[in-house]
Amino acid sequence: MEHPENNEKYKGLQVNGGVSSQPTVNPYRRPRSSRPRQFTAGEYVEGILKGDMSMLGRAVTLVESTADIHQALAQEVIEKCLPYTGNSKRIGITGVPGAGKSTSIDVFGLHVLKQGGKLAVLAIDPSSERTRGSILGDKTRMEKLSVEQNAFIRPSPSAGSLGGVARKTRETIALCEAAGYDTIFVETVGVGQSETAVHSMVDFFLLIQLAGTGDELQGIKRGIMEMADGIAINKADGDNVSRAELAAAQFRNALHLFPPTPSGWRPEVVTYSGYYELNIDKVWDMIDRYFEYVKQNGYFDKKRNEQAKYWMLETIDEQLRNDFYRRPEIKALLEQKELRVLNNEQSSFTAAHEVLERYFRIIEER
Ligand code: GDP
Secondary structure (H helix, E strand, O other): OOOHHHOHHHOOOOOOOOOOOOOOOOOOOOOOOOOOOOOOHHHHHHHHHOOOHHHHHHHHHHHHOOOHHHHHHHHHHHHHHHHHOOOOEEEEEEEOOOOOHHHHHHHHHHHHHHOOOOEEEEEEOOOHHHHOOOOOOOHHHOHHHHOOOOEEEOOOOOOOOHHHHHHHHHHHHHHHHHOOOOEEEEEEEOOOOHHHHHHOOOOEEEEEEEOOOOOOOOOOOHHHHHHOOEEEEEOOOHHHHHHHHHHHHHHHHHHHOOOOOOOOOOOEEEEOEOOOOEOHHHHHHHHHHHHHHHHHHOHHHHHHHHHHHHHHHHHHHHHHHHHHHHOHHHHHHHHHHHHHHHOOOOOHHHHHHHHHHHHHHHHHHO
16 A cells, blocks of 8 residues: 555655565474374373373373263273272361361371372362362462372362262272372362262261351251261360360260261371361371271271172163153153243153153163
8 A cells, every 4th residue: 555655745655565474484394283182091000000290181181071081091091001000098078168178188288298198189179160260179278288199189080960960970080099099088078969079989088167156067968977987076186175175075065966887997186286287196196096996897898888889779770861861852852841841831751751761762762
């Protein structure tokens, strides 16, 4: 385009046209493939068994992926790792937000490492489904542990149903064990269904509580207390020590009213301070004694076998459900039936029966 400054009046001044895009710095640069190299199952397994943390991380990412191709590879890796699993202490840790889980896991973790252990910290966080990011297991919450060579911290898998998230965490436990981690923490928020899932994959279940205003027992669901093998009352420091002791006495009394646990172990109550690192060894002594007790009376193996069976059934359940709800014919039929049921044109039971009938026919014709 002719520029006004190219006028005779401005002789000696030449204005050139611009360029629409900058030349690349290096015109010979070849674009790099954005796809990372895909490893074979054998390569994953070899890396994991060597304790290669980045390979372990990659394998966990596979486990968490929803893509069919990743799932198939993940299952192959897990199968190959299975002979090397089972050799860890699996410890579930729960407590309401603010109870001090992250602070405590940080110091409990250091305690494990000091004794020469290797620790993996995993999490099940149902709320991460909504926030699309995980809160639990976040590295920044565990400042001390996150810089340790022998600690592997992994946030909660975020996609899918609680059952799906829990299965992924359980599979991750297997991979971590194959990689030589001998202590596994599985953290969860003590407010919902996720405790049951965590309880079904750990050997010891620790409930972190706070001394409050005298009504400690009210904020927490009875079901969670029944699952606990130990209750640790946190923040027993400064002015709070006597209140924590009082709360401990109340919890002990409450626990007496519960039926005996299937292991025969009487759940204990201890007080400690995660922040000031007081009485951490008391918490750990309780956990050590529990493991000794259940290993001696055979409950340890019995519970693990029951858990294995439970997870097989859970997985069948989950896959059946996924298969059912994913089918377009079923989706469409369900919508129709829903309307009919809402309009009182059909009962819930016959509607359900007909949808299931259709599903079974589809399966048979396959
Ligand atoms: P989480 O939500 O259960 O993970 O709890 P956090 O570990 O984030 O702790 C919640 C708050 O309690 C933080 O401000 C901590 O500094 C504080 N806190 C944790 N443990 C202790 C403790 O032993 N004593 C005191 N006084 N404060 C603590």
